[in-house]
Amino acid sequence: MAGRRRVPGASVVALCLLLVSLVACGGGPAGDRVRAEVQALLDRRAGAVLDRDPAAYARTGTRDGYARLRAVPLADWSYRLTSLHRSGDTATASADLGYRVAGYDRSPVVTARTLRLSRDGDGRWAVESERPAEKSGQQLWDQGAVRAVTGSRSLVLGVGRPAEELRGYAELADRAVPAVSEAWGTRWPRRLVLLVPQSLEGMAGLLGSPASSYRGIAAVTTGETGTGARAPADRIIVNPDAFGVLGDSGRQVVLTHETTHVATRAHTTDATPLWLSEGLADWAGYRGTGRTPAEAAPELAHAVDRGEVPSRLPDDEDFRFAGAAGRLARAYESGWTACRLIADQWGEERLRGFYRAVGAHGRREGAVETAMRDVLGTTPEDFTRRWRDYLRTELG
Known part of the structure; x- marks a missing residue:
């Protein structure tokens, strides 16, 4: 008939949409209901952890995990369901676990988790297992x-x-x-x-x-x-x-x-090079120990003895854990001697101010240069020359 066309597959699309709503494989009333049920289950599970209630925890599914974390003093523990994939009476849930250790964490530590779920004959969901999500640490x-x-x-x-x-x-x-x-x-x-x-x-x-x-x-x-x-x-x-x-x-x-x-975490940003962050940490670590420069920086001392004084401060690549051990040690020792130089020649307060100024720059480009000019009154070229002379004097 004129004015009417049959749309191929339209009935199939309608059937698929109906099935989606019935089996909760996506959005829609049934899907929303199941998500709400699973979130409520996770809320009860979290409440049982915080209440130190093993019986309530067991009513949410597997008891694995409860006894293992019982000694951890918790201020908060919660799950936020991020996705749910259901197949009949089983499902896989992805959730963000947020928790705070009482007296230590000011904000939650958040980690991604994967939970396997099953539903019994009365329609109640339970947790069968929980593990770190893929690419998340344990x-x-x-x-x-x-x-x-x-x-x-x-x-x-x-x-x-x-x-x-x-x-x-x-x-x-x-x-x-x-x-x-x-x-x-x-x-x-x-x-x-x-x-x-x-x-x-x-x-x-x-x-x-x-x-x-x-x-x-x-x-x-x-x-x-x-x-x-x-x-x-x-x-x-x-x-x-x-x-x-x-x-x-x-x-x-x-x-x-x-x-x-x-x-120093709040003052350590993308602008902070590793030679500075690791160097300051070593400076604080060795401060007051009485270690001589040669004792604290043996790899660098050997290099200086061989006449191999570094021509530059280490870059971030030199601090790779997977790299050669000697290269990694020299990178740390170079950062330490650079920070020790600042403390010796400019004073400890200037060292702290320099660190904060670099981190406050916001981006790596220009951060060290600007802080050296504003806080130390020098340039990277002059600082590197002073540092190399310092190595010859202290380690030679």
Whole structure:
């Protein structure tokens, strides 16, 4: 008939839309209802964690996980459902887990999680499993039951490590906090959270990276740079394999170094080169230890003895953990000697001011040049010349 055309596939499209609404594979009333049911399930699960209620937790599904994280002092724990893929009576949910450690985190730590769900004959959903989402690092309780030790300024959380060992970490951390405050100032939280996994592999799992990237690295600090006062507390993650071979003084230097990263985090931005951030952390770590430059910078001292004085300060690429060990050591030692030079010739207050000025620049281009001009009254070329002379004098 004139004026009427049959649209091929129109009935198929209509049927597919009806099926979508019925089985909740997408939007629509049924899909929205299932999402609401799953979010409510996750809310109940989070409430059970905060209430320390194992029975309520068990009513939401698998009990795995509850006992492992029971020792962690939590101020907040919540899930935000981000996606849901359902197939009949099973589903896979993606959610952002946000949590705060009581007394330490000012803002939530947020991590992506994947949850497997099932629905019983009465239509109730339950959690079958929970794990880190793809490309997300593990949380410590993913690796086993967490043991907690509290210091005067620190919280140490460990898996598979004896309580006496964890107390030793707390003592190191408690000494590091005042040492860093003396070197940097007191305008930072002055509280630390240390994570001590069972092995190097556990450390790598927390960082979501291959273990080979951190072999020989005693500890690292995680956190968002330049995020200001509302940033969540950093985590100092220990590699017990490498940390265990250090002497007492070496352990203290490492913990003080990492604590400096926590203290300076709000002033460390994309504008801050690694030679400055790592150099300042080493400067604070070695400050007051009585270590001579040759003792603190042996690789660089050997290079100077061979007449191989570096022609430039290290760039960020020189600090790659996966690079040659000697190159990495010289990069750290170069940053340390550069910051030590500023403290010696311009004073510690100028060193702190220089660090803050570089971070405040906002972008890498021009940051060091501007701060050297405004704070130190010099240029990168003149500073590099002074630094090379300093290496010959202090290490030669």
